[in-house]
Amino acid sequence: MSSLRVGAIGGGQLARMMTPPAIHLGLEFKVFAESEGSSAALAATQVGDYNLVEVVADFAKTVDVITFDHEHVPLAVLENLEASGVSVQPPSKALAFAQNKLHMRQRLSLLGLPMPAWSEIKTAEELDAFIAQQNGVAILKTPIGGYDGKGVRVVRASADASDWLQNIENFGGSLLAEEKVDFVRELAQLSARSTNAEFAAWPLVETQQVDGVCSVVIAPAPRSTGALLERTSEIAKTIADGLGVTGVLAVEMFEARDGRILINELAMRPHNSGHFTIEGSVTSQFEQHLRAVLGLPLGSTAMREDYAVMVNLLGVDENNTFVEHFDKAMARHKAAKLHTYGKAARRGRKMGHVTVVSDSLDFALAEAKGAAAVLLQGI
Amino acid sequence: MSSLRVGAIGGGQLARMMTPPAIHLGLEFKVFAESEGSSAALAATQVGDYNLVEVVADFAKTVDVITFDHEHVPLAVLENLEASGVSVQPPSKALAFAQNKLHMRQRLSLLGLPMPAWSEIKTAEELDAFIAQQNGVAILKTPIGGYDGKGVRVVRASADASDWLQNIENFGGSLLAEEKVDFVRELAQLSARSTNAEFAAWPLVETQQVDGVCSVVIAPAPRSTGALLERTSEIAKTIADGLGVTGVLAVEMFEARDGRILINELAMRPHNSGHFTIEGSVTSQFEQHLRAVLGLPLGSTAMREDYAVMVNLLGVDENNTFVEHFDKAMARHKAAKLHTYGKAARRGRKMGHVTVVSDSLDFALAEAKGAAAVLLQGI
Known part of the structure; x- marks a missing residue:
């Protein structure tokens, strides 16, 4: 064994900042970037679309383990890698909970962990009922795709989210309503x-x-x-x-x-x-x-x-x-x-x-x- | 100005370890390496012979300043770069003293700095005289090319260095004898x-x-x-x-x-x-x-x-x-x-x-x- 090889999907600043410790430890660190000139370009060995199974599988052949700069790689792509024996860390079954806030709430509830009051929302009526229960205000989130405040909204009536509710199938058929914590x-x-x-x-x-x-x-x-x-x-x-x-x-x-x-x-x-x-x-x-x-x-x-x-x-x-x-x-x-x-x-x-x-x-x-x-x- | 660009000549571990701070600060760091697969290969943008003026000059065009992983680049190459306006740091006139231990001793003596007793040696007689002065033992060094104990020898008589003395022109015509410090x-x-x-x-x-x-x-x-x-x-x-x-x-x-x-x-x-x-x-x-x-x-x-x-x-x-x-x-x-x-x-x-x-x-x-x-x- 001459060196250990880690591959990161995503060329953002997190992959960039994995590079210095890889240099110090003497690991081979390779980045699969979305585009040329990414933040992690120095370590990029491949540029491509992480939604494409074959392309990611090619990258995986060059490393001992696949990890991530972000949480946006489709689970199907990761499951495919895992099925062919690739070490994906965190594994798709864990990452699923980081990709979907509703599934995360459901799972953490089963683990008995402390969370704001929350509810799965499929209709305007369900949302209005939750808001009423929460003294007139709630946080509404899209279960997938949100980060840094995106996909999150303060709502006082279902009308505040009519755009999301009308296109709810875009969000997997459900929204996530949460207590607005003081x-x-x-x-x-x-x-x-x-x-x-x-x-x-x-x-x-x-x-x-x-x-x-x-x-x-x-x-x-x-x-x-x-x-x-x-x-x-x-x-x-x-x-x-x-x-x-x-x-x-x-x-x-x-x-x-x-x-x-x-x-x-x-x-x-x-x-x-x-x-x-x-x-x-x-x-x-x-x-x-x-x-x-x-x-x-x-x-x-x-x-x-x-x-x-x-x-x-x-x-x-x-x-x-x-x-x-x-x-x-x-x-x-x-x-x-x-x-x-x-x-x-x-x-x-x-x-x-x-x-x-x-x-x-x-x-x-x-x-x-x-x-x-x-x-x-x-x- | 979008970023500052540093070029290092030499692909050893020192250039390798310049890479992490360059990544953190957001500098462009480029290495001119002697060969493929060098220790600093991740940052290498050029592989070539640093003894060739034109090749190094090409590399210098891609950066704002030239610096070094080692001290072996010929002064003539660096003087040529400086004459064409390249920022070489440390400059050739400083580096000259790191490349030649005899010149270093001469210069530091002029600055009045504390050093072991030393003498420039051109002949066996001069060396024997210095050894006698030093109670029968001295350190003999080749002025150029030594590092990590190479080019350094303990001598008790000029016969211990007859090989160096016979080929003294290979060392620029002089050797450096020094007190063996207790x-x-x-x-x-x-x-x-x-x-x-x-x-x-x-x-x-x-x-x-x-x-x-x-x-x-x-x-x-x-x-x-x-x-x-x-x-x-x-x-x-x-x-x-x-x-x-x-x-x-x-x-x-x-x-x-x-x-x-x-x-x-x-x-x-x-x-x-x-x-x-x-x-x-x-x-x-x-x-x-x-x-x-x-x-x-x-x-x-x-x-x-x-x-x-x-x-x-x-x-x-x-x-x-x-x-x-x-x-x-x-x-x-x-x-x-x-x-x-x-x-x-x-x-x-x-x-x-x-x-x-x-x-x-x-x-x-x-x-x-x-x-x-x-x-x-x-x-």
């Missing part, structure tokens, strides 16, 4: 489970969203009791084991005003809430994901220093690629770790992030936000 | 100087060599007084400024039994004594080198935790690529960061390294040496 903050529990069922969790983090998109992550989540940290790690383990997840699992949660911890979303891949681990943890989520899908033992998830703060860099316009502001940002913020993803600039697009690791949370916040402000606004 | 340990001072003359030093480290090859690095060097740390940093700054070095500069030194700090060798590139910075420092030597040669502000060189220990993985035979032992090494040593360079296995070859960062030096030493032992011997 939360004090959002949390995320990052963990990994290997193909050998070894499990490891990073510390719970606080995530701050703006317009449904992750903006700031603080690790560990401030003012968290030991009981809370144990509880969320246990929730992640129950999900990872119960659903047969392999690789990194991110569990997004609400901390409700009434104290309940409620599961919001799942992601079965490295996740924006875990970018802090690149510098903040002994083992980054990207290295851990590679280890986990290869069935290698997992690394330590201990923090390097007391705190890590990550601030996302969302595109401001089509010109600012942040490089113009490197000089000023680096001169003023010597402890800031700058990350840019090599993507064409576009307003609102995830273009990069900044992480600061420190024994002082105040310093980490100020330094990370300061560097981000320079990169975003040049000031 | 040292208690070896130290290395890593630093970087940008094209804007900004300077930053990492903490002084202790390097332990076996058969002339770096084996273990401890950062910071234990039992070092504040005065020593200041002194070695000042020595590095004097050299970097005095020789016009850009990028990373490693100054290898002896701590003599009589207390003297004496400069041994210089390297003008990321260096084995600085691999610990990947995980141990806020800014790694590889990121700092990229910043420095691009004229970007330098990053913090602070330690992430109190100590970092790096242990080299030298090839044991032609079969062990370490991958076979990943399972055991990772299971037993969860805090160890494993690095393998993707090179064909060969006895004595630098094939990888292990780093452990910790607030306990004892733990870091045991964990790093433990992981290395598993990878090397499978036990």
